[in-house]
Amino acid sequence: MARVVANMSVSLDGFVADPADGVAEVFTWYALGDTPVRMPDGSESSFRVSKASAELLTDTWARVGALVVGHRTFELSKGWDGNPPLGVHTFVVGHAIPDGWPRPDTPLTFVTEGGVQEAVTKAKAHAGERIVALSGANLTQGCLNAGLVDQISIDLVPVLLGGGIRYLDNVADAPVWLDGPRVIEGIGVTHLIYDVQPR
Numbered sequence: 001m002a003r004v005v006a007n008m009s010v011s012l013d014g015f016v017a018d019p020a021d022g023v024a025e026v027f028t029w030y031a032l033g034d035t036p037v038r039m040p041d042g043s044e045s046s047f048r049v050s051k052a053s054a055e056l057l058t059d060t061w062a063r064v065g066a067l068v069v070g071h072r073t074f075e076l077s078k079g080w081d082g083n084p085p086l087g088v089h090t091f092v093v094g095h096a097i098p099d100g101w102p103r104p105d106t107p108l109t110f111v112t113e114g115g116v117q118e119a120v121t122k123a124k125a126h127a128g129e130r131i132v133a134l135s136g137a138n139l140t141q142g143c144l145n146a147g148l149v150d151q152i153s154i155d156l157v158p159v160l161l162g163g164g165i166r167y168l169d170n171v172a173d174a175p176v177w178l179d180g181p182r183v184i185e186g187i188g189v190t191h192l193i194y195d196v197q198p199r
Contacts, residue, residue: 002065002127004120006134006143007153008167009189015164016137021076025159029053029188040064040086053186060153061086065130066123068093068116070139082106086133089126091119093139116142137167145172147199152178154192173199 008016009026017023030047035054037047040062049057064086071094082103084090089107097110111119120143123132134140134149143149154167178194185191 002124002132003150004132005151006140009155010167011159011161013160014166015161016167017165018161019163026157032188050187063131064133065127067133068119068123070136073136091123093119120148141170149196152194156190
């Protein structure tokens, strides 16, 4: 059965974006190394990271079978022009289908009823034994609160943003206990991988 993994690049003070919705600071580590990251199709990405980070990303991305995102992430990325990250089928959670969508021959499914529970159920069915990846702060919080997250993977960046969009805010039924972390040191980033204990 698919494992549900939440992953984000996060500042040391817990933010995934600054007060102006900028994310440049938390993604600086994608250009600080000299090792290219391979995409799941075998092609080389434009990212240059440390060897340890490249191994982690290449391995993880190759195991992703579906992606679940919130409508805000979809809108900010302009729908990736119909080519979502990692080339996997992507489930977009929102109250309505955005104008101009769905488009033929794009691996996108819009989930407008049943919320995160329905989106994750569909993504798991699609992913089979592979990972269902979650992207977005609000989406991750909703999935955590619904007991749907198996693992939290944080790419911790040594920067203090002082405000903005907090990653793990509004967690219900706290405390949520985690096992780990598995720690991988990169250049400009520390990867922290935690398993979520069942409630």
